[in-house]
Amino acid sequence: MAEPQSAAPLPRANRHTSLKQRRAGRRRTPWGVVAVLGVTVSLTARVIHRGPYVPGFDLLSAAQGTYNIATQKTADLLASVFANGFRTVGAWNVEGLPSTLVPGLLTTLWPWEYWAHVVTFVATAAALALLAHALRLGCRHGLLVVLGAGASSAFLSFSVTGFFYMSAILPHLLFLWAAMRARRRPLWALAASVVAAWLAPHVQELGRTVWIDFAAGALLLPRTRITVRAMWLLLGAWLCWQSTIHHTFNTSHYAAMRLPPLHDCAARLNDLLGRLTTLQIDTPGLLIAGALALLLIRRARFFWWAIVGAQLALLLLLAVNVGDVEGPNNVWPRRTLLLSFLLLAATATAYRERRTWRPVFIAILTAGMLWQVADTLRSSLRPLDAHAMDRDYFPLPYVHNTIDYTVPFALVDWSALIQADVDTGRRVVLLYNLLAYDENPTNPAGLLERLYLRLGHARFIDSVIVFGDDVVRWNRMPLRPMATLEAFVGGMDDREEWIVYAIAHPADRHPSWIAAQGFRTQTYTIMRALETRFVAESSLELNDRIGRQLVRFTLVPRVDPVAD
Numbered sequence: 001m002a003e004p005q006s007a008a009p010l011p012r013a014n015r016h017t018s019l020k021q022r023r024a025g026r027r028r029t030p031w032g033v034v035a036v037l038g039v040t041v042s043l044t045a046r047v048i049h050r051g052p053y054v055p056g057f058d059l060l061s062a063a064q065g066t067y068n069i070a071t072q073k074t075a076d077l078l079a080s081v082f083a084n085g086f087r088t089v090g091a092w093n094v095e096g097l098p099s100t101l102v103p104g105l106l107t108t109l110w111p112w113e114y115w116a117h118v119v120t121f122v123a124t125a126a127a128l129a130l131l132a133h134a135l136r137l138g139c140r141h142g143l144l145v146v147l148g149a150g151a152s153s154a155f156l157s158f159s160v161t162g163f164f165y166m167s168a169i170l171p172h173l174l175f176l177w178a179a180m181r182a183r184r185r186p187l188w189a190l191a192a193s194v195v196a197a198w199l200a201p202h203v204q205e206l207g208r209t210v211w212i213d214f215a216a217g218a219l220l221l222p223r224t225r226i227t228v229r230a231m232w233l234l235l236g237a238w239l240c241w242q243s244t245i246h247h248t249f250n251t252s253h254y255a256a257m258r259l260p261p262l263h264d265c266a267a268r269l270n271d272l273l274g275r276l277t278t279l280q281i282d283t284p285g286l287l288i289a290g291a292l293a294l295l296l297i298r299r300a301r302f303f304w305w306a307i308v309g310a311q312l313a314l315l316l317l318l319a320v321n322v323g324d325v326e327g328p329n330n331v332w333p334r335r336t337l338l339l340s341f342l343l344l345a346a347t348a349t350a351y352r353e354r355r356t357w358r359p360v361f362i363a364i365l366t367a368g369m370l371w372q373v374a375d376t377l378r379s380s381l382r383p384l385d386a387h388a389m390d391r392d393y394f395p396l397p398y399v400h401n402t403i404d405y406t407v408p409f410a411l412v413d414w415s416a417l418i419q420a421d422v423d424t425g426r427r428v429v430l431l432y433n434l435l436a437y438d439e440n441p442t443n444p445a446g447l448l449e450r451l452y453l454r455l456g457h458a459r460f461i462d463s464v465i466v467f468g469d470d471v472v473r474w475n476r477m478p479l480r481p482m483a484t485l486e487a488f489v490g491g492m493d494d495r496e497e498w499i500v501y502a503i504a505h506p507a508d509r510h511p512s513w514i515a516a517q518g519f520r521t522q523t524y525t526i527m528r529a530l531e532t533r534f535v536a537e538s539s540l541e542l543n544d545r546i547g548r549q550l551v552r553f554t555l556v557p558r559v560d561p562v563a564d
Helices: 004-006 010-026 030-050 057-071 074-083 099-108 117-132 143-149 153-157 166-181 186-202 205-220 228-243 249-255 260-277 285-296 301-320 333-353 355-380 411-421 445-454 459-462 482-492 514-530
Strands: 427-432 464-466 498-503 533-541 549-557
Touching: 004 205, 030 143, 030 355, 057 099, 057 117, 057 205, 057 445, 057 459, 074 099, 074 143, 074 186, 099 117, 099 166, 099 186, 099 498, 117 143, 117 166, 117 333, 143 153, 143 285, 143 355, 153 333, 153 355, 153 411, 166 186, 166 333, 186 205, 205 228, 205 249, 205 301, 205 445, 260 301, 285 301, 285 333, 285 355, 333 355, 411 445, 411 498, 411 533, 411 549, 427 459, 427 514, 445 459, 459 464, 482 514, 498 514, 514 533
Parallel strands: 427 464, 427 498
Antiparallel strands: 498 549, 533 549
């Protein structure tokens, strides 16, 4: 009887030790606290410094979603969303589910300009959490993915933009979850893989390359059930075929790239290396950690080499080609986001496998994040130049490129003036539409979308009067046909206070451009129609540095209306 009594305290001691270990496992490590603080400071500095000066591309998706919800039946809307799965028939940023319908629904419930930004941030944060779960990092080590994200300035910047370029990571993330957590569980693997395949056409075009992940998983992942391998092979082959027969404008353009002569390749790759080493593409922390991780990974190393190498090869192919938005200068920060995400996943995998190397990874990523924080604060301390040339201004660090995503300061400020008139009960007629140079498809300013998202669909139609027969640029806007102009002017209530804003870019006066000619014709026609019943009294005139002009008119009813 003595032995059981003497042995009785042992289980209690084990339970006590186990409880201490579990509590220790929940403690936040010092580098985890640094990761959270660094990312919080960086994102806060970005958002505050940017203020309201967001590019037009940040607004188009939410505006299209809001328009779709306001003008389509629920059944038809859902049918179109699900029909777009597995294939692409248009532009991802105005037809995809996560980028369009979700912020559109939120805007419908509560009109606000920044719902798309919130959706991007929440989706990115959820993606990092799911990545930590997929790689079995646990609570204590899960913050490694936050530290890794904080070491990439481009990754952080595009986590708070309304332009959901980050959406390309979502199908790849779902496949990684299936590969790491469900390759021995066919039903779970099937569910995650089918969702990834369905989602691929809804996101930025690099999301379609998830078929490479499927093929690599089927052929290179060890300890995978044969049924799962077969399913991944079939899905990958099918996705590859669908991506080939359902091209978008961008995918058809880049699918035509070919490998040039080797001597040309060497010179262009040298230029790319120069841009990389001078930090023109991204801060270096995550890249260095990811490269080390690929050398140290033990399990499934060929799988990781394949999926990371495929994205790297696409960037190198882009760099060595010369053509429209190709070449070393066109390897933009946003085009590296998917590669950065996969490098982050590889880093977390090597961190989990190689315990002795964990301090090295922590040191590299912490140094990279501190570098990124210092760079962000340095750029945020410089005041915004509200008179800057709009083609030279990008709203966040590492969102620069060679063709788009700049912010026109004047139009952002002027949109606030227009909204102020609407908020005081005035009705506004805009001599401005989608033919305006500032709304060109390459780099739209989004003046109308800013008002549309702030006011909501019904209030915008009632309070902001915009005529134009061109209603689609990327997204569709609720403009009034020019054929309805005469009837509208005839029905205008003299007792209401009417304001007219005429807004033009210097290029709108170009004598031979077709769009400029159409813009001038339509705005002239609208003004002449209004002057048949009103006298337009100028009350404000503003100009910006590059020659944009805003003129505000107050309409006063004529005593004797003029015949048109």
